[in-house]
Amino acid sequence: MNTHSLQLAQRVSLIKPSATLAITSKAMKLKAEGKDIISLSIGEPDFDTPDFIKQKGKEAIDGGKTKYTPVDGIMELKAAICQKFKAENDLEYAVEQITVGCGAKQVIFNALFALVDPGDEVIIIAPYWVSYKEMVTIAEGKSIFVECKMEDNFKLRPEVLEAAITDRTKCVILNSPNNPTGAVYTKEELCGLAQVLLKYPHVYIIVDDIYEHLVYDQMDFYTIAQVEPSLKDRVFMVNGMSKGYGMTGWRVGYGAGDLEIIKAINTIQSQMTSNTCSVSQYAALEALKGTKQHINQNKSIFQSRRDLAFEALKDIPGMKCTKPQGAFYIFADCSGFFKRKAQSGNIIENSTDFAMYLLEYASVAVVQGIEFGMEGFFRISYALSEEDLREACRRIRNACSLLT
Incomplete structure (x- = not known):
């Protein structure tokens, strides 16, 4: 009988896995199970790498630069x-x-x-x-x-x-x-x-x-x-x-x-x-x-998405947010929903509860603010299509309205 017990280094217990990757993984798992999940959690542009850059990578492989x-x-x-x-x-x-x-x-x-x-x-x-x-x-x-x-x-x-x-x-x-x-x-x-x-x-x-x-x-x-x-x-x-x-x-x-x-x-x-x-x-x-044209095009698209998401979220009763000037995130105040009750009877006590509530009842993945060092907030990424973004914001609004 093997009684060996692995003793990991103490430093491992001091660090946590990335919360953004963790919630994205959970959302992907639910999606794989057939649930219609819209993920606003991942910090990644949805645009593909421009073709001229991909082509140079292919040429590097073919040219033996490996x-x-x-x-x-x-x-x-x-x-x-x-x-x-x-x-x-x-x-x-x-x-x-x-x-x-x-x-x-x-x-x-x-x-x-x-x-x-x-x-x-x-x-x-x-x-x-x-x-x-x-x-x-x-x-x-x-x-x-x-x-x-x-x-x-x-x-x-x-x-x-x-x-x-x-x-x-x-x-x-x-x-x-x-x-x-x-x-x-x-x-x-x-x-x-x-x-x-x-x-x-x-x-x-x-x-x-x-x-x-x-x-x-x-x-x-x-x-x-x-x-x-x-x-x-x-x-x-x-x-x-x-x-x-x-x-x-x-x-x-x-x-x-x-x-x-x-x-x-x-x-x-x-x-x-x-x-x-x-x-x-x-x-x-x-x-x-190479050309920077794609950067300006993508930036223009991101700005339109930011405007869409900001206008949708700021009008939700109980929610507050500022208009971001860069990146592709909105950090919104959800503390107005704390102490409210979900349909399950659970009370929303913090940003983690709120994020899990949205995942369960709105099928929308966001990241709780406590992971960014500030309780009472949550982060969305608007790096996805306007159609999906509009639907995600609609679901968030509806889920928030059901909290009593």
Whole structure:
């Protein structure tokens, strides 16, 4: 008789699987069982990768470009990334200051692993992308959560940032456009944050610009190193091909920063995944060099969907939401439905109950706000057809009206 009991590492018990992937998985399971589920939970554009990018990937396969590459990416791709930063963000980097990873997620993970020692504090602005705090936990750091209020459009004020900084602060993570709120920082707002950070030279800044190309209403996009060049050496820029280019499955992200952190990241990656998929790198190279027409077309479609969803949700009695300026999410206040009773007799006590209620009674999958560090809210993604989006909002309205 085998009495062996596997003892997992303690760190495993400290981290949670991605809530967005978990609820998406549950929705897919229900759909496979024949239920008519509309998923508003996944953070993925529904647009296909443009044909000219896919063609370059095919050519890379046929051309035998299927071998190992340098850990930090092929030279041509890194040069194209440098050109992108110069043209779109007015930032100059040498190719040695660029690292390519398996998606922006890995690049952020590598950066935190390179920066954070046990007990170091990382300021995370709530609402936040679900993976930030789990990454800090794995790196044995301490997450310091700074909550941004709905009345401030979920954006961090300079005085709130300054109050969170201590001698143990190692870095702060800035994400604009934001997941889950869609909030976008203006040039003036970033300048205000920069003035605080200039006072604390021990604080590093990780900037997650993955939704950069999805900014609406003719609003200009800015990033903090662009508006305050004297911070550039303390900023690690993160971006990637997933959101703007419809290349989520290709898994290509990239980072730019001081040579010291780039070398550290490359060392970490060399022992983790080695290089990013060679075929994906050549496809990403073509995406950066090629036409951007599809980005503008997709952005226009996303803006129309945002308007549709916002108008539908804001008029539901008991619900509140702000109009997002970027990304493809709406972060809506559902606290008005707490303490109400479902048809089953269950009481809605929190955002998790509300999300499960919508899945069960509206056949709509959303993500509970607590997973983003803010109770009382839920996130929808409007990265799906207008027909499905309109039907999902109708179902949500109807389900909410049945709560007593």
